[in-house]
Amino acid sequence: MKVFDNLPINIRLFIIIFILILFTGITTGLITFFHFKNTTETFYTNTLNRKEQNIKTALERQLSKKNQETSRDDLYTIFKNKVPESSAIQDIQIDVYDLEGLLLTSSNPDLSQVEKSIHKNDLAAITTTHDNIKVPKAINEQPYLKSYSYLYNDNQEPSAILGIPFVQDQSIISSKIFDLYKNLVIGNVIAVSLAILLAW
Numbered sequence: 001m002k003v004f005d006n007l008p009i010n011i012r013l014f015i016i017i018f019i020l021i022l023f024t025g026i027t028t029g030l031i032t033f034f035h036f037k038n039t040t041e042t043f044y045t046n047t048l049n050r051k052e053q054n055i056k057t058a059l060e061r062q063l064s065k066k067n068q069e070t071s072r073d074d075l076y077t078i079f080k081n082k083v084p085e086s087s088a089i090q091d092i093q094i095d096v097y098d099l100e101g102l103l104l105t106s107s108n109p110d111l112s113q114v115e116k117s118i119h120k121n122d123l124a125a126i127t128t129t130h131d132n133i134k135v136p137k138a139i140n141e142q143p144y145l146k147s148y149s150y151l152y153n154d155n156q157e158p159s160a161i162l163g164i165p166f167v168q169d170q171s172i173i174s175s176k177i178f179d180l181y182k183n184l185v186i187g188n189v190i191a192v193s194l195a196i197l198l199a200w
Helices: 002-006 009-064 072-079 082-090 120-129 170-199
Strands: 095-097 103-106 133-139 142-152 158-166
Touching: 009 072, 009 082, 009 142, 009 158, 009 170, 072 082, 072 103, 072 158, 120 133, 120 142, 133 158
Parallel strands: none
Antiparallel strands: 095 103, 095 158, 133 142, 142 158
């Protein structure tokens, strides 16, 4: 402490201002980072949910054109063109399964063997809840959620199961976080530069 007291007033002033700026910069950076991360993930999830709802509406509208009871072959005929069309519009992969959990059609021609059927536990959850479920999965060690929900006919009876992978584009999020940090660093450098000018 004596060393600090013996320093010239301008040096002491600079050190105090520098510490305050550093503390404020770190605190602001952490708060901004977590807020930005949560906001981005919420926005991304809401966007995916809207896409899923738009896809359900389009496919159920297609399903309503078939009044009589639909067989597995009928369902394939109904969805085979609409699925890739909706996938292109919404820019997201779409998988449609029959009520037994077996794949009817997909917008992804390279769908893995595992994804060509719904796991029996997931199928049981859909059957029990009759509601949308999201199941944790992974592609090349990258985690994602696969959303499953019923597609209903005009009689509000389930006719097929819609599967949509919710894969977050980490490169976009990482790029935005990098830009955020860059701006924070630039702001702190400017603040420190001003502190040096004020101290002298």
